[in-house]
Amino acid sequence: IRVDPGGTEFQRRVWGALRKVPPGRTVSYGELARAVGAPGAARAVGAANGSNPVGIVIPCHRVIGADGSLTGYAGGVERKEWLLGHEGNRSR
Template sequence: MTAPHTAYHNIASPLGAITLCANDQGLLGVWLARQTSLPADLGQPQANHPIIVWASAELADYFAGHFAGSDRSFSVPLVALGTPFQLQVWQALRTIPYGQTWSYQDLAEAIGRPTAARAVGMANGKNPLSIVVPCHRVIGKNGRLTGYAGGLERKAWLLEHETHTGSAERTD
């Protein structure tokens, strides 16, 4: 059995360049420029890979402020690799409503592990699907912005963007 074809492409965004990586099953990663968790081998450059095209279109909608879908979540298939605990945390991140924030404690409680806030924070930091799996929506228990692999200024921008587009109706 051969490994699925892996492709990547860089897109422009208001936050700078974003690298998308996908295989034939789904999106493997979304990394902001200067993010240190970008893997060394991303596969072959391929702008027209169907999953990359899909993710690019959804991200364009997100940044344009008219994100598709009533629940304002991404529909592109996701196939990020992680431990069972990381996958559980990343799945829970996808339940944080658009334009809202949770604390690490809230996230730990959501997965039924109320004493695991630090472990949740570590798993959150390893999320390879920035923006699509909204780890930027997790803040400190005291309401302060805390670490974000893409940089705190980008986290603040994303939260502000969602706050200003959260109640806007789609006009197209």
């Protein structure tokens, strides 16, 4: 699906990287920060993730904590858990 979510250059890089995380897989905020060339910017990745205007299309539910925990999600952690299970999450 082609989308133009707007956002800053950094947000677009984060969202583009998120779209490459396949169903059934997850990525931590730190891993995503490294993937966009911004190691150490895990919190900024979290902020970009929270600003995602088109959840599901840009799968922000696939981002988890460094310890594997399910962290905040606009639709609630229960929905995030359901989405990951529905996608056949095989953990990282």
